[in-house]
Amino acid sequence: MKKIKDVNDFNFKDKTVLLRVDYNVPINQYGKITDETRINYSLPTINKILFDKGKIVIISHFGRPKGVFNNKYSLKFLIPILSKKLKKYIFFCDKVIGNSTEEKIKNLKNGEIILLENLRFYKEEENGDKQFSYILSKYGDIYVNDAFGASHREHSSITILPKFFNKKCIGLLMKKEILNLSIFFSKKINSPITIILGGAKIESKINFIKNFMKFADYLLIGGGMSYPFIKIDGGNVGNSIIDNIQSKIQLIKEILYENKIKNIIYFPYDVIAIKSNDDNNIKIVPIHSIPNNWKGLDIGPNSIKNFCNIINKSKTILWNGPMGLFEKKIFSIGTISIAKAIIKRRNNAFTVVGGGDSILALKMIKSITKISYLSTGGGAMLEFIKNKTLPGINAISL
Structure with missing residues (x-):
């Protein structure tokens, strides 16, 4: 730039x-x-x-x-x-x-x-x-x-x-954002590079995954982001969120196919699911076989262990989006565990967090200052890393 x-x-x-x-x-x-x-x-x-x-x-x-x-x-x-x-x-x-x-x-x-x-x-x-x-x-x-x-x-x-x-x-x-996020397409970046995507904005975030597969060592996908992939891969996700993916089905299939070759993307193994919005009817189930009338609202213990193991060996980490409905305490364990794992890496890795929900999770555990860089953008952060610029930046440089 x-x-x-x-x-x-x-x-x-x-x-x-x-x-x-x-x-x-x-x-x-x-x-x-x-x-x-x-x-x-x-x-x-x-x-x-x-x-x-x-x-x-x-x-x-x-x-x-x-x-x-x-x-x-x-x-x-x-x-x-x-x-x-x-x-x-x-x-x-x-x-x-x-x-x-x-x-x-x-x-x-x-x-x-x-x-x-x-x-x-x-x-x-x-x-x-x-x-x-x-x-x-x-x-x-x-x-x-x-x-x-x-x-x-x-x-x-x-x-x-x-x-x-x-x-x-x-x-x-803006200058600080550009300097800190440019690390993701510079020669100074340290591997392994891990990108963690969650949240419910499935339609928009899916667009970034193919690009991230070009430079990331690990892509951890949880929360509402994961269910469309599991469903199209043949799994049963029950009533879990899979909205707004009709126009993205071909892209999801391409990502799944490419991942069989590169083996970069990691999805949850298990989820915390509830039946018909009944918070008293909860169980841990494999993500590929969530029963009908049940929906996943957090990643399960095996998924947390796997994701945290990957984070623990990473040298560059970017996180955008929660692992579930973390606003409710019973479905916050996955998101909070990811936040804590990232914080533990602060002396050994460059850590970036962006997006309102991810920042809120850090605030919940009083750790907002324990990240290398806190971005003020969610979608803007992801798009900047993908395109190495933004429309608003281009308008200034003309």
């Missing part, structure tokens, strides 16, 4: 910076943020601009409001936490576009920050609308993309907006 400019290449004095961040943070049922990683990682970029006496217009998305205003997804809840972390008052604008927004931005003084409302309240954001991007571009002198977790999306604020700027760069979060 050719060198692209970052915020350290600019002096922002008297300049208005349009800063795209990813504040799509997880919240609980009470609206409380459960993981502040993305906010914390954005602070160095903000502080650099403030140190230069620049003005900042922060733009972000949150949730999936599908192009309409929904108070549930308003970014206003971020004002108190941003004010506390930056030790300064943060202005808020309840509209992304409009005369009142333009006026508030025009009146910003050096060292002041304004946060605009959720970009996804406008359908134009996800549609890659040029006119919407053009209007946004009038808000700043310099565009900065520090939204790694959203930079795999071809959305207006990520790929179209930068085209209207002569001066543009990446933030320090």
Whole structure:
């Protein structure tokens, strides 16, 4: 990848910076943020601009409001936490576009920050609308993309907006992500290399597996990711999750065939299964023979032992996605065991964890700081490793 400019290449004095961040943070049922990683990682970029006496217009998305205003997804809840972390008052604008927004931005003084409302309240954001991007571009002198977790999306604020700027760069979060994740396609990487994939986003993650088979020594696939493979390989997975795979059946068959030659992919041997959503009716069963009306919700003890043995001898480890329904304690053993095994390797391996569920698992055992690198992206992390870049990065380097 050719060198692209970052915020350290600019002096922002008297300049208005349009800063795209990813504040799509997880919240609980009470609206409380459960993981502040993305906010914390954005602070160095903000502080650099403030140190230069620049003005900042922060733009972000949150949730999936599908192009309409929904108070549930308003970014206003971020004002108190941003004010506390930056030790300064943060202005808020309840509209992304409009005369009142333009006026508030025009009146910003050096060292002041304004946060605009959720970009996804406008359908134009996800549609890659040029006119919407053009209007946004009038808000700043310099565009900065520090939204790694959203930079795999071809959305207006990520790929179209930068085209209207002569001066543009990446933030320090983005720079850190690129430096740390580039290890996976560099000569400095140490083997054995193990990639662990789990979670329920089957349709999207399957696309990465063939590429990972080119350089990984071990691919451990658990959670909802594993059941489509087992089913297509002739196993009975009962009622376990196998959604959205119709368009991926041929790809799954190709992966299974290739794996018979390379023997890189390891699936669970056994699972913790329940009958008809009855948490009191649980048993350990082989993953290839889950009875009808039963579904697997965690990897079993033999699978945990096998996966952990592989992790224990690995020198480079990447993890994205839980091994089951870990939010429920009775189905958390597999995910927590994987997390603990990775943590044990911290002095002997380069360990990378990305994705909200995997990070939450680390938080559950108070080990979020015991990883070599914590990525703010799940899908973005996987896509960057696959393609060695992202649409949002390409938009800056043009």
